[in-house]
Amino acid sequence: MTEVPLPPIAMLAELTHRCPLQCPYCSNPLDLLKADREMATECWLDLFQQAADMGVLQVHLSGGEPMLRRDLEQFVSALAHAGVYTNLITSGVGLAGARLEALAGAGLDHVQVSFQGANAETTARIGRHSGAHANKLAAARQARELGLALTINAPIHRHNIAQVPDYIELALSLGAQRLEIANIQYAGWALLNRRHLLPDRASIEHQAATVEEARARLVGVLEIDFVLADHFATYPKPCMGGWGRDAFVIAPDGAVLPCHAAATIPSLRFERFGSRPLADIWRDSPAFEAFRGTNWMLEPCRSCERREFDWGGCRCQALALAGDAAATDPACVRSPLHAAIATLVEEALSTSEGTGGDLIAPYAFRRIASA
Amino acid sequence: MTVDRPRAFVSRQSLPRLAPYVRLRFDPVRHAWAVLSPERVFWPDAIGLDILQRCDGKTPFSVMVMSLALEYDADGGEIDRDVGAFLQQWADRLLVRL
Numbered sequence: 001m002t003e004v005p006l007p008p009i010a011m012l013a014e015l016t017h018r019c020p021l022q023c024p025y026c027s028n029p030l031d032l033l034k035a036d037r038e039m040a041t042e043c044w045l046d047l048f049q050q051a052a053d054m055g056v057l058q059v060h061l062s063g064g065e066p067m068l069r070r071d072l073e074q075f076v077s078a079l080a081h082a083g084v085y086t087n088l089i090t091s092g093v094g095l096a097g098a099r100l101e102a103l104a105g106a107g108l109d110h111v112q113v114s115f116q117g118a119n120a121e122t123t124a125r126i127g128r129h130s131g132a133h134a135n136k137l138a139a140a141r142q143a144r145e146l147g148l149a150l151t152i153n154a155p156i157h158r159h160n161i162a163q164v165p166d167y168i169e170l171a172l173s174l175g176a177q178r179l180e181i182a183n184i185q186y187a188g189w190a191l192l193n194r195r196h197l198l199p200d201r202a203s204i205e206h207q208a209a210t211v212e213e214a215r216a217r218l219v220g221v222l223e224i225d226f227v228l229a230d231h232f233a234t235y236p237k238p239c240m241g242g243w244g245r246d247a248f249v250i251a252p253d254g255a256v257l258p259c260h261a262a263a264t265i266p267s268l269r270f271e272r273f274g275s276r277p278l279a280d281i282w283r284d285s286p287a288f289e290a291f292r293g294t295n296w297m298l299e300p301c302r303s304c305e306r307r308e309f310d311w312g313g314c315r316c317q318a319l320a321l322a323g324d325a326a327a328t329d330p331a332c333v334r335s336p337l338h339a340a341i342a343t344l345v346e347e348a349l350s351t352s353e354g355t356g357g358d359l360i361a362p363y364a365f366r367r368i369a370s371a
Numbered sequence: 372m373t374v375d376r377p378r379a380f381v382s383r384q385s386l387p388r389l390a391p392y393v394r395l396r397f398d399p400v401r402h403a404w405a406v407l408s409p410e411r412v413f414w415p416d417a418i419g420l421d422i423l424q425r426c427d428g429k430t431p432f433s434v435m436v437m438s439l440a441l442e443y444d445a446d447g448g449e450i451d452r453d454v455g456a457f458l459q460q461w462a463d464r465l466l467v468r469l
């Protein structure tokens with residue numbers, strides 16, 4: 001690619017991999033970084049300033065659990081001063097009370113609280129944290145009282161897909177503006193546990209009908225973002241809005257990544273923030289250049305009319321399922337490997353355990369250095 | 372389920388304002404006005420911007436329409452319809468309060 005890329009609009013800052021919860025669907029990488037690998041406060045502040053200067057308008061403060069960074073208030077304040085819109089992406093644990101008040105005072109705009117389940121029992125079972133649900137409810141209510149925007153995030157898989165109607169009620173009762181019904185992406189821990197997480201087709205269809213009905217009923221009351229599972233889709237999603245186009249990710253150690261799972265592509269080398277100015281890394285780092293635009297595409301993407309809409313889907317999924325990161329994402333019906341996706345669903349469903357109940361599955365709960 | 376915040380509809384008495392978590396700012400990198408909202412950035416066109424800049428919570432919809440009709444030297448009825456539809460759409464996305 002010879003064209004100079006447009007400046008990025010958004011940045012996802014994974015401030016830490018530490019987290020009090022252990023969700024088995026977590027999209028974080030299997031080799032989670034320990035606290036001693038995290039960037040220092042001054043480096044993050046420098047990074048945020050450079051991002052703002054480059055044209056980043058939205059920063060998502062995430063992790064792991066971003067509340068575990070004691071310098072979070074400083075980050076929000078610096079970003080707000082630079083005019084950047086701040087989204088806190090949190091499990092809600094450790095948020096309610098003085099800290100949320102301080103964050104709002106520092107200029108925080110939006111809080112997104114994830115709920116592992118729509119009720120306390122499910123949240124505790126999936127996140128492996130008994131007090132989490134009450135913490136989340138308290139944080140969400142306080143966010144509304146402080147005038148912050150509130151999104152409820154519902155990461156959906158086999159064990160909570162039946163709760164979609166309850167999630168809608170939950171979001172309404174909390175006065176949220178947005179609800180994300182996000183069928184999980186099979187990356188990181190979710191890929192490791194895929195067999196135990198993939199839902200069946202009937203549940204997926206039922207879910208789609210529920211969401212469609214609620215959306216029509218709740219126009220102007222609640223915005224419902226619906227992310228379909230790739231395994232049941234006809235075309236892939238435009239992952240990250242296209243590689244190196246609108247957004248990028250910073251890992252806790254400062255690695256500058258085109259998407260949060262990009263490290264699973266072994267042929268790519270990532271630059272670390274601090275080695276060069278951020279704008280230079282964005283412009284010509286080989287990892288960004290590798291799949292930017294459409295020149296890297298193979299058939300059928302290369303001559304497909306959707307190529308600048310979905311950008312060929314997810315590179316990480318292409319590598320995982322097709323063995324080539326430049327292949328068409330097998331989630332696409334035009335991929336010669338699309339049928340393999342259906343097989344994965346069949347396989348997952350033939351694995352023993354059912355939905356809900358008291359399963360403490362054979363799945364691997366997310367833990368630092370347990371992979 | 373009782374909804375404590377029902378859908379709002381544009382009327383002549385509406386006092387439109389941006390929701391507290393929505394920010395309208397000029398982006399010096401792209402030389403354009405941007406609307407920043409949860410997870411999303413919008414790039415309003417000139418007319419959209421003129422409307423949003425009048426969403427101050429003090430200017431009634433009817434006054435907004437009159438001033439826009441003057442500014443664009445346009446027919447009041449047409450402006451009424453267009454601005455009404457615009458504000459309804461933004462209210463339905465929970466970005467503007469009526």
Ligand SMILES: C[S@@+](CC[C@H](N)C(=O)[O-])C[C@H]1O[C@@H](n2cnc3c(N)ncnc32)[C@H](O)[C@@H]1O
Binds near residue numbers: 026112154
């Ligand atoms: C990795 S978490 C980090 C922030 C915080 N710990 C939380 O859970 O909200 C970021 C967001 O991604 C969602 N998430 C986690 N794993 C996911 C997956 N495999 N697919 C889709 N979303 C996922 C979470 O629900 C959360 O909204």
Ligand code: SF4
Binds near residue numbers: 019020023028366
């Ligand atoms: S998804 Fe769960 S385990 Fe992963 S960072 Fe968020 S709360 Fe922690």
Ligand code: SF4
Binds near residue numbers: 235301
């Ligand atoms: S062939 Fe490629 S570009 Fe076309 S729809 Fe499928 S993934 Fe998208």
